[in-house]
Amino acid sequence: MEQSLARLIRAMTLPALSVLDLVPVRGDQTTSHALAASLGVARVADDLGYRRYWVAEHHNMPAVAATNPPVLIAMIAGATSRLRVGSGGVMLPNHAPLVVAEQFALLEAAFPGRIDLGIGRAPGTDPVTSWALRHGAGGVSEEAVERFPEYVDNVLAMMSPAGVGLQLRGRVHTLAATPQARSVPQIWLLGSSDYSARLAAEKGMPYVFAHHFSGSGTAEALELYRSRFQPSEALAEPRTFLTVNASVAETASQARRLAEPQLHQMLALRSGQPLTALPAVEDAEARELSAQQRELVEAMASRWVIGDPESSRAQIAELAARYDVDEVMVHPVAGAVEGTKPDASPAREDTLRLLVEGAAAA
Numbered sequence: 123m124e125q126s127l128a129r130l131i132r133a134m135t136l137p138a139l140s141v142l143d144l145v146p147v148r149g150d151q152t153t154s155h156a157l158a159a160s161l162g163v164a165r166v167a168d169d170l171g172y173r174r175y176w177v178a179e180h181h182n183m184p185a186v187a188a189t190n191p192p193v194l195i196a197m198i199a200g201a202t203s204r205l206r207v208g209s210g211g212v213m214l215p216n217h218a219p220l221v222v223a224e225q226f227a228l229l230e231a232a233f234p235g236r237i238d239l240g241i242g243r244a245p246g247t248d249p250v251t252s253w254a255l256r257h258g259a260g261g262v263s264e265e266a267v268e269r270f271p272e273y274v275d276n277v278l279a280m281m282s283p284a285g286v287g288l289q290l291r292g293r294v295h296t297l298a299a300t301p302q303a304r305s306v307p308q309i310w311l312l313g314s315s316d317y318s319a320r321l322a323a324e325k326g327m328p329y330v331f332a333h334h335f336s337g338s339g340t341a342e343a344l345e346l347y348r349s350r351f352q353p354s355e356a357l358a359e360p361r362t363f364l365t366v367n368a369s370v371a372e373t374a375s376q377a378r379r380l381a382e383p384q385l386h387q388m389l390a391l392r393s394g395q396p397l398t399a400l401p402a403v404e405d406a407e408a409r410e411l412s413a414q415q416r417e418l419v420e421a422m423a424s425r426w427v428i429g430d431p432e433s434s435r436a437q438i439a440e441l442a443a444r445y446d447v448d449e450v451m452v453h454p455v456a457g458a459v460e461g462t463k464p465d466a467s468p469a470r471e472d473t474l475r476l477l478v479e480g481a482a483a484a
Contacts, residue, residue: 136435136481137442140174141167141474142210142334142365142453145187145194146384149399151464156187158465160194161201163454166471168202170478173449174238175202176210181247181255185387185400192225199233208238210330210365210451211312213245216255219273220297223280227299230281230307237307240330241277243270243318271321274311281306309356315339319347326354333445334365334453344445363449364441368427369456370434370473377428380469382406383457385419392418403459426455431476438477452477 143163147156164175177194180186188194191209199207212222222239230237245252279286285298311322314332316339322329323346331343344362351360369381383406390397393415401409411419427437438450456469 136439136478137447138173138449139438139477140176140363140449140451141172142176142178142451143188144178144180144453146467147185147187147399148383148458148464149401149405150458150462151399153187155464157197159467159470160187161197162465163467163470163474164198164202164205164207166474168205170474172205172474172478174206174208174451176208176238176240176451178210179213179216179242182251183247184398192229195229195237196232199229199236206236206238206308207233208307208310209240211240211242211310213242214270214273214277215243215267216245216252219276220280220299223277223299226307227281227303230305231300231303234305238310239277239307240310240312241274242312243267244314271325274321274325278309281309313343316343316346319343320350323347323350323360324352326352326357328357328361330362330365330451332365334367334451340364340445344447362447363451364445364447365451365453366427366438366441367425367455368434368438368452368473368477369454369469370427370429370431370476371456371469372430372476374429374433377430377434377456378423379403379407380456380459381423381426381428384455385422388422389415389419400457402462403457406457427452431479434477435481 143160145156145160147153151159167175175198177191177198178188179191181189191212195207195209214222226237226239276286280297280299281303283303285296287294288297308328310328310330311318312330312332313319314335319329319331329347331340333340347362348360353359369377371377371380380403383400383403386406386409387400427434429437442448442450452474454470454473456473458467458469462468
């Protein structure tokens with residue numbers, strides 16, 4: 123009874139909001155433009171009181187400039203003052219654990235108490251690019267994936283002030299990510315299957331399921347994580363939040379229109395079509411889709427938050443209540459109309475503004 127009441131109350135209130143950014147690249151943008159636009163979105167999120175701002179890791183994708191989370195995090199943290207900035211996530215099999223630990227230890231030293239390290243197991247790209255990421259040495263090998271739990275432990279240990287002892291030729295060599303660590307980033311495990319849910323529970327770590335990408339299996343993954351959670355020195359109770367794609371505008375029809383370019387991009391990704399830079403809203407509208415393609419687009423749209431401010435806030439509050447979380451990470455997917463300044467993403471900024479402005483009064 124108490125749990126049901128708590129969920130009812132949560133369903134009527136807006137949870138804490140955060141932002142996920144893939145640094146999208148439109149057809150009218152250079153990479154420089156896309157970076158400038160994302161910095162503008164981050165500043166808006168900072169001003170509006172969003173809790174955290176995470177960037178993804180994807181490679182060799184024409185519509186995504188988020189190839190290097192540590193570099194982006196440094197840029198965004200330097201351009202903001204309050205947000206927690208982090209990775210959503212670093213794909214650990216692509217990197218040596220010591221490199222990741224050093225990067226994020228330095229970020230934490232530069233921006234104490236503001237850095238999150240989200241770690242994923244997927245490659246974040248195609249097999250050929252995975253191969254290139256590993257210096258042509260086999261890509262994201264089966265060994266790297268199988269040793270993922272060990273690599274997570276190594277990152278955790280290397281960022282601690284004491285470092286980790288590496289036994290080599292009968293001697294113990296200490297490896298530390300930074301000489302004088304005084305704090306460490308908050309480290310999360312990310313996933314789109316039950317593997318990371320089990321691992322996060324076993325290690326007593328915070329966990330996030332990629333609801334914005336998968337759209338199914340969220341309840342099962344979160345229940346698995348919560349039911350198997352083992353308290354750790356870093357975390358006494360399970361901690362998680364929800365991710366969701368969102369396009370918010372003054373009217374529901376306008377919000378849906380702005381979501382169309384990203385919906386077409388996801389359609390291409392899921393159906394094996396060639397990926398391109400994001401089209402303008404008008405170009406996406408003009409594209410003819412088959413009945414099967416339109417059905418897939420509508421199915422995806424039904425799992426996204428698309429609407430006017432009031433209905434979008436209600437959708438987010440309901441999602442938070444359904445999955446029993448007190449934070450929702452919004453991936454703003456609103457596209458751009460023809461004539462939009464290349465170095466700006468006003469519709470993504472508006473999505474963030476409209477979600478919170480007037481929320482208290484509502």
